[in-house]
Amino acid sequence: TQLLEQSPQFLSIQEGENLTVYCNSSSVFSSLQWYRQEPGEGPVLLVTVVTGGEVKKLKRLTFQFGDARKDSSLHITAAQPGDTGLYLCAGEDGSSNTGKLIFGQGTTLQVKP
């Protein structure tokens, strides 16, 4: 089974600060996804990165896929309290040919006003 390691596990920052969350693996992934989960809800997809070196922007969020397709990062500019939540990276386990979707441990982000 391929593994996804996220860091940091917990981040508490003030409104207006910038932050970066990392998702790393020793294995190559054909694509990686980022999800955001709010308390009491299931995760919701933010973005999928497919091409090595790809950068995608979603308003203040910037997602990057590593050149070797083993890692990804999520950068938030000028964080706001509404960004508070659990951020999860996910990818399809290439050791299974049946679409097995695995997740990292998650990064809990708290943005204080």
Place this chain on the structure above:
Amino acid sequence: DVKVTQSSRYLVKRTGEKVFLECVQDMDHENMFWYRQDPGLGLRLIYFSYDVKMKEKGDIPEGYSVSREKKERFSLILESASTNQTSMYLCASTFLRSLEDEAFFGQGTRLTVV
């Protein structure tokens, strides 16, 4: 709107009981998943199914079984509930035909075993 519906938001069961968690999706997805979510451990895959009657073990299948008799329904069964199975359980479904297919989640079932 894609919908993944889990039968209960909250459940309290006694140790030793057989527990059924039900999940239904309305988008004709082939793949369905059951995850367990605990603080600091992220989402851990219990079982998933890639077709009717087809299943594959995830990372933590011990103490659980699953059933998929119809494409839209995927059930998680705790054969004999134990206190260490107290957790949040999330069901998801996806096509996963292309690299950009999204997984859709239910709202979760918070199970407490006493």
